[in-house]
Amino acid sequence: AQSVAQPEDQVNVAEGNPLTVKCTYSVSGNPYLFWYVQYPNRGLQFLLKYITGDNLVKGSYGFEAEFNKSQTSFHLKKPSALVSDSALYFCAVSVMDTGRRALTFGSGTRLQVQP
């Protein structure tokens, strides 16, 4: 079975400071990893994904994430947070082209950026 853990329910950061939202995963096989963001009363928007290749993935709105196979992690980062980044962030995993076709999501982390 595949699973995703987001150990922090909420992350607070001051505007202009770097931010990190943590994600670890457990799968049998090689993972595909995703980050999505949800603004209030909206659906999920795709931010970035890791498929293969370079472990550092760059995505929308200045976000990036680093795939670390030895630590089974895929933390989301941004060098300088904006108040408008405040939202709910979800990490998700699927397995490379076999088995379960759908994503398994973490429980979500609420990011609060203070002005």
Next chain:
Amino acid sequence: DVKVTQSSRYLVKRTGEKVFLECVQDMDHENMFWYRQDPGLGLRLIYFSYDVKMKEKGDIPEGYSVSREKKERFSLILESASTNQTSMYLCASSLTSGGRETQYFGPGTRLLVL
């Protein structure tokens, strides 16, 4: 841009009612998904469909059924709504069935069952 639309943003139903949630995508995607979102639980897969008239159960299919008669439309049916089905329901679609494909989400339907 991919567009996934859901028929209602908010619904209020009574216990025992039959409820239909509709989802339409405009990008000729093969796969469509229904999730429910609850605080602290993230998104949980109810059902998905990888082709017209084809479906597979997800993690929490009990109390739900689905219908996919046309490629662009995927319906979620609550045969007899119960209060524990009060939730946010999200529909998604992806181009093909490979795990690498990005899923695109609709805006969600917030369902309240009284």
